[in-house]
Amino acid sequence: MPFIPHTDADIAGMLDAIGVDNIDALFDEIxxxxxxxxxxxxxxxxxxxEVTQLLQARARADGEPTCFIGAGAYDHHIPAAVWQIATRGEFYSAYTPYQAEASQGTLQVLYEFQxxxxxxxxxxxxxxxxxxxxxxxxxxxxxxxxxxxxVKQPRVLMPRTVHPFYRRTVASIVQHQGVELIEVDFDARSGQTSVEHCEAVADExxxxxxVPQPNVFGVLEDVDALTDWAQARDALVIGVVNPVALALLSPPGDWGQVGADIACGEGQPLGMPLASGGPYLGFLCCKQAFIRQLPGRIAGKTEDLEGKVGYTLxxxxxxQHIRRSKATSNICTNQGLLVTAATIHMAILGAEGLERVAAACHANTARLAQQLCAVPGVEPIFSAPAFHERALRLPAPTETVLAALAEQDILGGFDLGRxxxxxxxxxxxxxxxxxxDPEITxxxxxxxxxxxLANAA
Amino acid sequence: MLIHEHSRPGRRASAQAPLETADYGDLPQALRRKRRAALPEVSELQAVRHYTRLSQQNFSIDTHVYPLGSCTMKYNPRACNSLASLPGFLARHPAAPESHSQGIMACLHELQDMLKSVTGMHAVSLAPAAGAQGELAGVMMIRAYHDARGDHGRREMLVPDAAHGTNPASAIMAGFTVREVPTGSNGDVDIAALRAAVGPQTAGIMLTNPSTVGVFDRNIQAIAKSVHEAGGLLYYDGANLNAILGKVRPGDMGFDVIHMNLHKTFSTPHGGGGPGAGPVGVSKRLEPYLPIPVVIKGDDKRYHWLDEDDRPESIGRLTAFGGNMGILLRAYIYARMLGAEGMRRVSEFATLNANYLQARLREAGFQLAYPERRASHEFIVTLKKEAKELGVNTMDVAKRLLDYGYHAPTTYFPLLVPECLLIEPTETEPKEALDGFVEAMIRIRAEAESDPETVKQAPHSLPLRRLDDVRAARQLDVAWKPAADNA
Structure with missing residues (x-):
């Protein structure tokens, strides 16, 4: 019996203590x-x-392609220590830290992550x-x-330069909460969301x-101008940012005159494997003034009976478990184990290590773009500076090209044309x-x- | 001590990042960071030692009995983690083409099929990232169903007063109002009150069965009939699926939509608060509304994703890349090891353990909230007598249990039972662990009689004494800041 420790003698003794003849009798109210x-x-x-043999075959079936896809999930090196520590049973098999005194490890990790x-x-x-x-x-x-x-109108300007999967997710989740999402177009030449494009849809x-930074094309937005423009109209600014890019780029708190109000994004680049799309981790930060509207768990510092420092939710x-229908969100379980991994990852790399990672990605992508644009007919689509991703125009249908590359175990990128x-x-x-370099070549x-081949066909 | 306090300027674990800093001079100066983020500067050893020590300050399934009611803290088999971490699975990009995804898609498709079978539902989507997101998806599908029929008046969701807080919170996020239905004194939903509550405004009811009070609602067929006759749908909160796995199927009880907590019933890790996975199952009439993506097996014998284009009526996408795939894989591996017979044994032994523990605690003189009822996979002890006579409340007992090496059961939930402990031992605990828990409860009660301060001041043997929650909220400190920022 997998994972069940009971011996026949245990079962007999337990049934006797309960006062029934067999286990089936315990279901007699159904x-x-x-x-x-x-x-x-x-x-x-x-x-x-047997299950090991099955899963090994399945994992092998998906091959070992070389990945040039980014688009929201990035193939970074993860220090060996990160998951060796994060999968220690004491982290891996603990619950949400409701009993703070028995969960100081998890709670302090949450505080350090925050x-x-x-x-x-x-x-x-x-x-x-x-x-x-x-x-x-x-x-x-x-x-x-x-x-x-x-501003009481529940209207939010959503640039089309925000990742399309993000926009669809937002649309799904907020669809019954009376929020109006207004698309903002982008400049076809630069690939940026301009203030003029925002003005065009901001009559009300x-x-x-x-404000995405970098945006889905990898292009860097003029975050200062956008932030100042929106805040001058009493709107809040939400930055959608890549945490590795933040090692080099201006943080949302520094955008414009007084900084963005909220920042969120995908924590996957901080030590999470690609793993088909999850589990990853969403982060959400804000100015102090909005903390009571911040959804999800928050760990705080406190003291015990003897004045020793400790942490608690x-x-x-x-x-939701206190406020029920009046809660800020329905979220309960979050991504605790990934937070543990991200925290260890950031501790090991530090700001300087993250900077090196970011710089290496940026330089590698520049080299890749330069090499690919040496292929006749391949050219960059946008003119504005970009970070660690590039949008390229192909002289043949993207789908056909990607399929041909996949046959050679190269995942060539994300099909933007779709x-x-x-x-x-x-x-x-x-x-x-x-x-x-050999992979890029x-x-x-x-x-x-x-x-x-595509053009010959 | 925080990792930040081990930090020294210029110290680093340099081998873990590229050895040289590449040129990024083309990034416009105005868009660059002006000063480095205040992340810790430590060696790899310091980080490893720090986080290893922190881990040792946790109770966990691997180290302690953890009978947390409604949370199903069963053993997380090691094979599930190591096989889900095979390089081929970890390296796969979410946007990889189907040509390079048949292995994982086969696992996901088979998992969908197994979940359909154990729940008695027609179709399953694995997309929701956790239970609460599964609930949201479920009630959004109920809304989509009514809306598609032009039945726009159904804006009220019925929720029993014993329900998890996520139920009403999810219903609100889907644009419903919430009407509470009382629980009767025998633990079943008050059926007369339910009948009085249903009507043309009823969108549906969100039920957990066995319920959060630890009993199987014997009137489930009458409830289903009443809600269906009023034109509403039934939503099943799968938090307690461990109690009935392979024994009774929500689909057979009359439920139209359900979510499952794979991090409970299917033994994926809780990780100190996630990740979870909250697949949803539906009856045939709700299939078009399932969240995407869904995996299908085509006539070509290959697996394909269904997305927005294939499912135009879908409630949509809930995360960027379709859910917590690594957790779904762990659940798949667990399900394959159990097989059909193993699944039935899960509910049988979870129920045996709960009823044994209930019988032993009753014998020891503890008061059960529903003494006339069978326990499901969990049950409630109320300490209101002890609180009144000895001045020792449920939280005190919970903290004292930590001293005896047992994680506390769930406290003060459900709210309708005063001074309650919701106890769920799970099937993976041996009899001697349950006997040890009873022994600890008996000793704590004796202490409460002879020396109540020992219990009220607990814990005593952990690295910290009892923590001040009020101070944490009043003198809010939720992030370490470098000294310069504090000045």
Whole structure:
């Protein structure tokens, strides 16, 4: 019996203590006609060895392609210590730290994580995580609408340069909460969201403007101008940021005259493997003034009976288990284990290590773009400066080219044309610090033949 | 001591990042950071030692009995972690083409099928990232169903007063109002009150069965009939699925939509507060509204994703990349090791353990909240007598249990039972662990009689004494700041 320790003698003794003849009798309050007979869709159990063989074959089946896709999930090196420590049973198999005295390890990690995220974003406070970057943006939008005391209209400007999956996630999650999401177009030449494009859709008051940095094309937005423009109209500013990029780029807390009000994003680049899209971690930081509208767990510092420093979950009156239907969000379980990994990752790399990672990704992507643009007909789409991703125009259908590259175990990038038809045959590429010069050269050669093949067909 | 306090300017773990800083001179000066973020500067050893020591300040399943009611703290098999961490799974980019994804998609598709089978539902989406997101998806599908029929008046969601707080919070996020339904004195939903509450405004009801008071609602068929006749749908909160796995199926009880907490029933780790995974299952009429992505097996025998284009009526996308895949893999591995027979044994032994512990505590003189009822996989002890006569409340007992090496059961939930302990031992605890827990409870009560201060001041043996929650909220300090910032 997998994972069940009971011996026959245990079972007999326990049934005797309860006063029933068999285990089945314990289900006697369940109406007979409801009792299930068979589980047709569940195969017989496997031993650990058999399941290992099965999973090894499945993992092998997906190959070991070279990855040039970014688009919200990045193939960074993860120090060996990160997951060796994070998967210690004491972290891995603990629950949400409701009993603070028995959970100081987790609680202090949460406090340290919050401290590190406020340092990276330049904002005052952070929560202890949300599910992922996209759902964090949805919570940021709801939070901004609740927090803005000057503008009561639940209207939020959402640039099209925000990752399309993020925009769709936000639209799903807020669809029944009366929030109006207004799309802002971008400049076709620079790839940036300009103040003029915002002006064009801002006839009526709006509660918040979302500002991605870098945006989905890797392009750097003029965050200072956008922030000042929105705040002059009494709107709050929500930055959507990449934490590795923040090692080099101006943090949201420094944007414009007084800084963005809220920052959120995807924590995956801080020590999380790509893993098909999750588990990752969403982060959400804000100015002190908005802390009571911040959703999710927050760890706070306190003292014990003897005055010793300790940590506990705090401001729980914001949360569903206390406030029920009046809570800031329904979130309960978050991404605790990933927070542990991200905290260890940031501690080991430090600001200087993160800077090196960011610089290496940036330089590698520049090299990649330069090499790929040596293929006839391949050219950069946008003119503005970009960080660690580039949008390229291809002289052949993106889908055909990507399929040909995949046959050579090269994942060539993210098909932008599907999401932005006006860009034509467009590809978003990324080379993190892990991509080597030979891999980049191999990509260029494969791209040249894929383009030639597609055009010959 | 915080990791920040181990920091010294210029110290670093330099081998973990690229050895040289590449040129980034092309990034415009105006968009660059003016000063480095105040992250700790420590060696790898310092970080390893610091976080290893912190881990040792946690109670966890691997180190302690953890009978936290409604949380299903069962053993997390090691194989699930190591196999989900195979390089092929960890390295796969979420936007990788289907040609390089057939291995994981096979696992996900089979997991969908197994979950359909154990819940008796028609179709499953694995997308929700945790239980609360599964709840939100569930009630959004109920809304989408009514809206698609032009039935726009159904804006009220019924929620029993014993429900998890996430239920009403999720209903509000889906644009419903919430009406509470009382629990009867025998632990079942008050069926007369329910019948009086349903009507043309009823969108549905959110139920946990067995409920959060630890009993199976014997009137479930009458509840289903009453809500369905009024035109509403039934939502099943799968938090307590461990109690009935392979024994009774929510689909057979009449539920239209359910979520499952894979981090409970399917033994994926809780990780100190997540990640979870909260797949949703639906009856046939709700299938078009399932959150995307969904995996299907095509006529070509290959696996394909269904996205927005394939499912135009879907409630949509809930995270950027379709959910906590690594957790879904762990659940898949666990399910394959159990098999159908193993799944039935899960609920049988979870129920055996709970009823045994209930019988032993009753025998020892503790008061049960529902003494006439069978326990499901959990049950409630109320300490109101002890609180009144000895001045020792549930929180005191919970803290004293920590001294005896047991994580406390869930305290003060559900709110309708005063001074309650919700106790869920799970099937993976041996009999002697349960006997040890009973022994500890008996000793604590004896202490409460002879020396109540010992209990009221607990814990005594942990690194910290009892923590001041009020101070944490009043003198808010939620992030360390460098000295210069504090000046």
């Amino acid at each position: 109406p007979k006609e409801l009792r299930a007979t068979a589980l047709d869709g569940v195969p017989a159990g496997l031993s650990e060895m 401290s590190m995220m406020t340092a990276l974003t330049g904002l005052d406070v952070s929560n202890a995580s949300l599910y992922d970057g996209a759902s964090a943006l949805a919570e940021a939008v709801l939070m901004a609408v609740r927090s803005n005391r000057k 008051p709006f509660a918040a403007l979302v 705090t401001l729980q009156a914001r949360e 999401e932005y038809p006006e860009l034509g045959s467009a590809l978003l590429v990324c080379a993190t610090e892990r991509r080597t 191999a990509y260029r050669e494969a791209l040249a033949s894929a383009v030639a």
